[in-house]
Amino acid sequence: xxxxxxxxxxxxxxxxxxxxxxxxxxxxxxxxxxxxxxxxxxxxxxxxxxxxxxxxxxxxxxxxxxxxxxxxxxxxxxxxxxxxxxxxxxxxxxxxxxxxxxxxxxxxxxxxxxxxxxxxxxxxxxxxxxxxxxxxxxxxxxxxxxxxxxxxxxxxxxxxxxxxxxxxxxxxxxxxxxxxxxxxxxxxxxxxxxxxxxxxxxxxxxxxxxxxxxxxxxxxxxxxxxxxxxxxxxxxxxxxxxxxxxxxxxxxxxxxxxxxxxxxxxxxxxxxxxxxxxxxxxxxxxxxxxxxxxxxxxxxxxxxxxxxxxxxxxxxxxxxxxxxxxxxxxxxxxxxxxxxxxxxxxxxxxxxxxxxxxxxxxxxxxxxxxxxxxxxxxxxx
Amino acid sequence: xxxxxxxxxxxxxxxxxxxxxxxxxxxxxxxxxxxxxxxxxxxxxxxxxxxxxxxxxxxxxxxxxxxxxxxxxxxxxxxxxxxxxxxxxxxxxxxxxxxxxxxxxxxxxxxxxxxxxxxxxxxxxxxxxxxxxxxxxxxxxxxxxxxxxxxxxxxxxxxxxxxxxxxxxxxxxxxxxxxxxxxxxxxxxxxxxxxxxxxxxxxxxxxxxxxxxxxxxxxxxxxxxxxxxxxxxxxxxxxxxxxxxxxxxxxxxxxxxxxxxxxxxxxxxxxxxxxxxxxxxxxxxxxxxxxxxxxxxxxxxxxxxxxxxxxxxxxxxxxxxxxxxxxxxxxxxxxxxxxxxxxxxxxxxxxxxxxxxxxxxxxxxxxxxxxxxxxxxxxxxxxxxxxxxxxxxxxxxxxxxxxxxxxxxxxxxxxxxxxxxxxxxxxxxxxxxxxxxxxxxxxxxxxxxxxxxxxxxxxxxxxxxxxxxxxxxxxxxxxxxxxxxxxxxxxxxxxxxxxxxxxxxxxxxxxxxxxxxxxxxxxxxxxxxxxxxxxxxxxxxxxxxxxxxxxxxxxxxxxxxxxxxxxxxxxxxxxxxxxxxxxxxxxxxxxxxxxxxxxxxxxxxxxx
Numbered sequence: 003x004x005x006x007x008x009x010x011x012x013x014x015x016x017x018x019x020x021x022x023x024x025x026x027x028x029x030x031x032x033x034x035x036x037x038x039x040x041x042x043x044x045x046x047x048x049x050x051x052x053x054x055x056x057x058x059x060x061x062x063x064x065x066x067x068x069x070x071x072x073x074x075x076x077x078x079x080x081x082x083x084x085x086x087x088x089x090x091x092x093x094x095x096x097x098x099x100x101x102x103x104x105x106x107x108x109x110x111x112x113x114x115x116x117x118x119x120x121x122x123x124x125x126x127x128x129x130x131x132x133x134x135x136x137x138x139x140x141x142x143x144x145x146x147x148x149x150x151x152x153x154x155x156x157x158x159x160x161x162x163x164x165x166x167x168x169x170x171x172x173x174x175x176x177x178x179x180x181x182x183x184x185x186x187x188x189x190x191x192x193x194x195x196x197x198x199x200x201x202x203x204x205x206x207x208x209x210x211x212x213x214x215x216x217x218x219x220x221x222x223x224x225x226x227x228x229x230x231x232x233x234x235x236x237x238x239x240x241x242x243x244x245x246x247x248x249x250x251x252x253x254x255x256x257x258x259x260x261x262x263x264x265x266x267x268x269x270x271x272x273x274x275x276x277x278x279x280x281x282x283x284x285x286x287x288x289x290x291x292x293x294x295x296x297x298x299x300x301x302x303x304x305x306x307x308x309x310x311x312x313x314x315x316x317x318x319x320x321x322x323x324x325x326x327x328x329x330x331x332x333x334x335x336x337x338x339x340x341x342x343x344x345x346x347x348x349x350x351x352x353x354x355x356x357x358x359x360x361x362x363x364x365x366x367x368x369x370x371x372x373x374x375x376x377x378x379x380x381x382x383x
Numbered sequence: 384x385x386x387x388x389x390x391x392x393x394x395x396x397x398x399x400x401x402x403x404x405x406x407x408x409x410x411x412x413x414x415x416x417x418x419x420x421x422x423x424x425x426x427x428x429x430x431x432x433x434x435x436x437x438x439x440x441x442x443x444x445x446x447x448x449x450x451x452x453x454x455x456x457x458x459x460x461x462x463x464x465x466x467x468x469x470x471x472x473x474x475x476x477x478x479x480x481x482x483x484x485x486x487x488x489x490x491x492x493x494x495x496x497x498x499x500x501x502x503x504x505x506x507x508x509x510x511x512x513x514x515x516x517x518x519x520x521x522x523x524x525x526x527x528x529x530x531x532x533x534x535x536x537x538x539x540x541x542x543x544x545x546x547x548x549x550x551x552x553x554x555x556x557x558x559x560x561x562x563x564x565x566x567x568x569x570x571x572x573x574x575x576x577x578x579x580x581x582x583x584x585x586x587x588x589x590x591x592x593x594x595x596x597x598x599x600x601x602x603x604x605x606x607x608x609x610x611x612x613x614x615x616x617x618x619x620x621x622x623x624x625x626x627x628x629x630x631x632x633x634x635x636x637x638x639x640x641x642x643x644x645x646x647x648x649x650x651x652x653x654x655x656x657x658x659x660x661x662x663x664x665x666x667x668x669x670x671x672x673x674x675x676x677x678x679x680x681x682x683x684x685x686x687x688x689x690x691x692x693x694x695x696x697x698x699x700x701x702x703x704x705x706x707x708x709x710x711x712x713x714x715x716x717x718x719x720x721x722x723x724x725x726x727x728x729x730x731x732x733x734x735x736x737x738x739x740x741x742x743x744x745x746x747x748x749x750x751x752x753x754x755x756x757x758x759x760x761x762x763x764x765x766x767x768x769x770x771x772x773x774x775x776x777x778x779x780x781x782x783x784x785x786x787x788x789x790x791x792x793x794x795x796x797x798x799x800x801x802x803x804x805x806x807x808x809x810x811x812x813x814x815x816x817x818x819x820x821x822x823x824x825x826x827x828x829x830x831x832x833x834x835x836x837x838x839x840x841x842x843x844x845x846x847x848x849x850x851x852x853x854x855x856x857x858x859x860x861x862x863x864x865x866x867x868x869x870x871x872x873x874x875x876x877x878x879x880x881x882x883x884x885x886x887x888x889x890x891x892x893x894x895x896x897x898x899x900x901x902x903x904x905x906x907x908x909x910x911x912x913x914x915x916x917x918x919x920x921x922x923x924x925x926x927x928x929x930x931x932x933x934x935x936x937x938x939x940x941x942x943x944x945x946x947x948x949x950x951x952x953x954x955x956x957x958x959x960x961x962x963x964x965x966x967x968x969x970x971x972x973x974x975x976x977x978x979x980x981x982x983x984x985x986x987x988x989x990x991x
Contacts, residue, residue, distance in 0.1 A: 191403055194395075249433045251418065252430070253433035255430065256426070289422060290418060293422070301411055304404075308400060308404040320396055320397065320400065324400050324403070335410050
């Protein structure tokens with residue numbers, strides 16, 4: 003309400019100190035915000051349906067987070083992204099501190115030290131760290147005007163990603179740690195991948211994979227990978243989740259079983275059905291048609307994001323929008339691949355739709371950065 | 384597109400963005416195709432699978448806590464009960480299996496096949512019970528052939544078992560299936576139809592302590608109900624054990640002595656109210672109730688004219704007879720109406736209020752004082768003392784000494800008895816109090832009703848010289864290692880407002896009853912200071928009292944009279960109270976007293 007008044011009102015006296023310029027708000031991409039909210043509300047509906055028989059009202063919590071994240075989104079808009087990029091190194095250091103801190107002092111919730119406990123909710127700093135990583139990668143790469151990446155910058159980027167990934171993997175939360183990599187890849191794509199560097203990264207990744215398979219990966223993580231290959235062999239073991247998810251989706255058919263009537267979801271065969279597997283519930287209850295519709299709505303949202311790149315005033319803006327878009331698109335694609343057994347169950351939620359406050363806040367802050375770039379496109383530096 | 388990028392050429396990186404987006408679009412289309420395959424092409428397969436996905440809940444029955452006597456002898460146990468079942472699905476050759484199993488379990492092959500045939504409509508994977516309550520040998524045999532005979536399975540369930548059968552059945556109670564009405568009553572929250580719960584006795588009173596928590600297994604079954612694996616499992620939790628104040632040896636002796644009779648025995652520690660024996664005869668075997676009782680057998684028990692299910696010790700209401708005379712003595716002494724020197728002359732007969740009353744000795748007791756009145760249980764003495772007191776005072780002292788109210792024992796269904804007074808008669812019978820009734824009440828007849836347990840409490844008040852205790856069966860010591868949260872509520876006791884010295888005078892009389900040729904001489908044990916009082920009375924309801932009194936004469940008196948004895952020992956610092964009631968036992972001194980003697984004797988040998 004306040005913002006709308008600011009935006010429409012002509013009584014506001016313009017001063018140079020005023021951070022929120024009413025002209026800037028005129029340039030906000032309201033369509034993107036609408037798409038953001040639309041997908042969030044679809045999420046609330048299915049969190050409601052999938053947690054009907056759970057003791058907690060997850061959907062109410064999700065609504066609370068949507069409101070909180072929307073406020074954060076608009077507050078975050080008031081700071082020029084240039085400023086954020088400039089100070090990104092310090093924010094990054096603070097977050098590394100927090101991630102290290104919860105490793106040392108945090109109490110494990112569900113086996114992982116990923117959370118900071120607040121009276122009414124838990125907060126997962128490793129999620130919000132994604133936004134910080136985007137900002138610092140922009141800081142590193144966007145000032146670089148050549149169209150191809152140098153060794154030095156590449157190594158610096160690897161280091162920037164490696165530290166938080168390592169800390170988060172120790173929590174242990176491999177899913178989130180892995181989701182930093184596509185953000186990094188996005189920055190590499192824009193920076194221009196030298197073939198030598200690509201080969202180097204691939205070798206490095208392979209070596210890391212071999213080493214971690216033998217030394218770092220926990221048994222359940224290994225199982226998830228082997229499950230990917232043959233989920234049917236051990237229906238109650240690690241393949242159980244994928245099989246149940248596929249049964250849920252497949253049994254939905256063309257039109258689905260109806261809202262709240264999914265036997266798989268409601269009979270609790272489906273694990274984590276309000277978080278990672280929420281899309282399986284959609285598939286069961288609304289069928290293929292529902293999935294197509296929601297994928298359309300989501301694709302439109304992604305299209306709008308990618309399309310925004312062209313409206314950036316500088317290289318940093320392009321980087322920001324692109325990395326946010328890749329961050330969301332990657333999670334979207336991987337989550338869908340996960341629930342139909344094309345990707346190991348890595349605990350990657352469906353952005354905006356899955357239940358989870360920290361993830362929602364992260365995506366809203368990401369979108370806030372995109373809006374930030376777009377609305378400042380006419381401002382001269 | 385507006386070109387507002389003034390400082391740099393962003394076209395190369397915009398091209399890269401575009402390519403990435405195309406890649407993502409391809410991925411999304413690829414995903415859609417996957418969903419198409421799963422949801423449209425393979426829909427039927429997954430639909431069938433989802434139909435086959437069902438969850439079944441299996442209850443793992445918990446064990447009830449054990450009930451033990453004060454020396455840890457188990458009175459109510461659990462027995463692993465095994466039953467053998469056949470799973471047809473696992474049979475390679477059904478006829479061959481039947482042959483083997485019939486030899487193994489000593490069942491006729493035809494009988495076995497007949498039984499299986501009865502359940503032909505059952506799904507093949509479902510176990511069909513072929514033999515229950517297997518012996519240990521049979522269990523061992525089946526266990527040994529586990530691999531050879533996968534179609535034969537053992538299923539265990541804990542079953543309540545009372546190792547001594549009838550012993551202390553009334554105190555222990557029994558368990559039975561929870562009925563539909565009981566579930567609706569809301570008293571058994573969380574229990575289901577068919578659960579076994581305590582129906583009476585300590586099994587009922589301490590249900591909450593004894594009952595364990597059933598375990599649950601959630602397992603996945605297909606549409607045919609075949610087990611596909613467990614989802615969650617919660618192990619059953621055993622109920623807490625209960626330690627009673629009962630003494631196995633005393634209880635057993637008490638029941639042996641009552642055998643072939645109808646009656647009740649209470650043995651109690653007067654210092655604490657701990658019940659050492661609580662017997663009622665005839666009795667029943669609680670083991671029989673646990674098997675799904677056939678209605679026929681149940682009706683036989685319920686309709687038995689001897690009422691074996693009734694706990695006479697707490698629910699049988701009788702006139703106290705001469706035992707009540709001590710109330711008169713205590714009251715009169717306390718009021719100062721008589722002292723030890725006061726005497727009355729007993730000539731065997733007396734006319735009071737123009738009605739004839741007689742003593743039980745035709746020739747009379749002659750000069751009778753307090754001690755002699757108690758010693759020989761003289762009616763004439765007590766008629767006159769009672770007349771002096773009046774019904775209001777008699778009633779007040781009777782209530783003070785524990786009559787007319789429940790004792791508060793931790794058993795269900797206790798009766799309060801009745802202490803009559805003019806107000807009661809007006810309210811209940813709508814008649815004025817007849818002065819003659821006071822005379823009847825003075826010797827424990829008339830509308831007076833007491834339970835054997837009340838008599839035991841009354842005796843313990845005298846033994847304690849005025850301190851009243853609450854009788855109880857739950858031992859206050861901690862349950863095997865587990866600390867109980869709070870002490871049982873019956874540890875309190877309160878004083879009766881009569882001087883201890885007054886009690887001493889009556890106790891002297893009670894000592895003479897047993898040790899100096901009084902009516903209770905048959906309870907005498909050499910070297911053991913037993914103090915007691917006998918009583919002889921009728922069970923018949925008081926309204927019919929007078930009519931019947933006319934009919935029954937001389938020889939019938941022996942058989943129609945109930946026989947009472949109550950006493951305590953030793954005289955100083957009493958440790959045990961014994962109350963015996965024998966229905967139709969004849970004179971108290973003749974039947975009940977010798978029985979009490981045996982119990983005192985056993986107690987003395989065991990505890991002194």
